[in-house]
Amino acid sequence: MQNKYFINITFLLAIILLLNACKEEEYAIPETKDALQNDVIKRTLGPNLVGQRIEFAYAMAVPRTRGKLVSAQVEASIEGATGTFLENRSFYTNGSGQDVGVKIGEPSATEGKITKVSFTTDTTAATLRYYYVIPEAARGQTVTFNFTANSSNGETVTYAMGPYQISKMDMKLDLAVRDGAASYISIADMAVYTAANAAANADKIDLVYLHRTTPASFAHSLVSPAADPQYLPGITLPAGVNKSTKVSKAFGLRDQQLARLQFGIFIDDLDFQELNLADAPNFAINMRAESGVWVETADGKYRAYIFVNSVNNTNKSAVISIKRFTLQ
Amino acid sequence: MKKHIKILVFCLLVPFVWAGCKKDFPIDEDGLLITNRGECYVSSFELLGSDFQTVRSKAAVIDTTAQTINVEVFFGTDLKNLYPQFSLVTDAKLDPKIVGRVDFSDLSNPKTYTVISGNRKVKKPYTVIITVQK
Structure with missing residues (x-):
């Protein structure tokens, strides 16, 4: 009786294994999300020192069918010092490893905590660098950033970065x-x-x-x-x-x-x-x-x-x- | 079935008994193996500064008869914060142990370290004599 059960269970397990082995997973091109999307990476490493820059790369894209990019802005929790700006060029890396910029709008304007770039070219994707010059006011504090992109169909996406500790050094x-x-x-x-x-x-x-x-x-x-x-x-x-x-x-x-x-x-x-x-x-x-x-x-x-x-x-x-x- | 269990228990017990009868290797108070070696000497000596760079101006002279280590250090060496490093003969150990920075600044009273042989029966004190390069 016991033996019979044992054989049956073994048989079932073997079948499951076989079935799994035969299944083939086919690759499918991932489907793009049908919406405006964004992503941010921080490019600078190490302690954040007053007077030095924190650099981010802000990527945004919208499907061609939904419109084009209109503007991008960054809001810092503490107003950046002079020299804070959002690139008006979208960079890509060429075959020689050089970063090449493509102009997408006029240079950014900073008003208080907000730095903004308006797109003048018809584009659906861009990666803009953001340079935040750490002000004296931020010494020993933490600072956060909100990256926002707008597209012509009225969509808005936001990406929050931080908090980052600003060094006392x-x-x-x-x-x-x-x-x-x-x-x-x-x-x-x-x-x-x-x-x-x-x-x-x-x-x-x-x-x-x-x-x-x-x-x-x-x-x-x-x-x-x-x-x-x-x-x-x-x-x-x-x-x-x-x-x-x-x-x-x-x-x-x-x-x-x-x-x-x-x-x-x-x-x-x-x-x-x-x-x-x-x-x-x-x-x-x-x-x-x-x-x-x-x-x-x-x-x-x-x-x-x-x-x-x-x-x-x-x-x-x-x-x-x-x-x-x-x-x- | 009972018979099987009995055999199994017996099989398990045998290694225990065997291991129990085996004589343990003797270890000392530091958990180090006591061996049969009676050799007792320092084979090489190094002195590092607080930046972990050597402060010796030349190789240390180790006199195993006089049981001294003569070492000349660079001019301007911070003698209060030095890391001595002893290389000893196989199985030997050092007393006192070196656990961090050592203050060698009292040049008139050189520090003494005792080397203890592998069988822990021979003890030889070595004096570290430091001179500063002029």
């Missing part, structure tokens, strides 16, 4: 430092001063850049004014320049926004919040190109990361970029 790129000239670095001002200017901003000088050939391992160095004099050979500090800034060397930390290299590393607010420089020294000797230092100012107000973009041994100079986070 500041960034300054490509500051040239030179031994004996522009060598006084201020984190508060994110600037480099000469000895004469440093005296005028003495309370803001956090680090001194210097280059020495002996000992050989000295080379390019970032030393705080209060460091042991053996790390500041031949340097006469301007009056009042006496801060003890904590620095910790890092290697291989090539933040993409600072280095602008191929490495997908980003230093974000959190890195500065979690940074612990309690035991760090106040000098960094022998800095190499593409290395960096974590910095905490003597007053504890700022934490920063100084990246060395390039060094020049002959000129005794270097190019540095700074990301700074304000603690209080």
Whole structure:
């Protein structure tokens, strides 16, 4: 009796398997939705810094039978800074990998939070780039975007993006430092001063850049004014320049926004919040190109990361970029 | 049917009994295997800075008789935040363990690390003597 059941069940299962195996799935061209449609991707990566741009690509299309595109607009929750715009060209990538723009209307007009482009060409599909320049007002806040497209038959579609956190960090790129000239670095001002200017901003000088050939391992160095004099050979500090800034060397930390290299590393607010420089020294000797230092100012107000973009041994100079986070 | 179960239980029990009789390998308080090796020395030594780059100006000199490691570091090395790395002979272990940054800044009182052999019977303290390049 039991055996019989077992055989029957096995037989049934085998049949089901066979049936499945014989079924053939035919490919069918997907049918287009008979409506105005849109989609958005965010093209920029990494922390959103004030003054930098967030880039989106906004795609919209309507079936030819239903009409054509009339207008596209983006509404940001916080008004973008000067330079915010929606492209009036629709881009496609050609065979050589180049982005080629096709003009679809007049340049966008921004009124308050809304940036709008009206189509002047007869088109049913377009991909428009939107560049949002992060305003000072958005620092530490979140920002959202509403992308809207309109077609000639009165249809409207909207795509919401975000919220995106805007970083509290500041960034300054490509500051040239030179031994004996522009060598006084201020984190508060994110600037480099000469000895004469440093005296005028003495309370803001956090680090001194210097280059020495002996000992050989000295080379390019970032030393705080209060460091042991053996790390500041031949340097006469301007009056009042006496801060003890904590620095910790890092290697291989090539933040993409600072280095602008191929490495997908980003230093974000959190890195500065979690940074612990309690035991760090106040000098960094022998800095190499593409290395960096974590910095905490003597007053504890700022934490920063100084990246060395390039060094020049002959000129005794270097190019540095700074990301700074304000603690209080 | 009962007979079958009996056989099955018996079959299962046999490996248990067999495993139970097998002598365990001895392990120490760190869960590491205690072996028969009596060798006890440091084969190489590395010192890394806070940026995980070497701070040695040349190879460390390891004297297995005097039980010292002499290492010269670059001028301007931050001696408070260093990561020492010991390579030991097979099965040996180090005491104290290195769990993070080590402060080597007190040059007059060099740090001592004890190497313990594989059989945990031989213990040799090695002194790490650091000099800074001028």
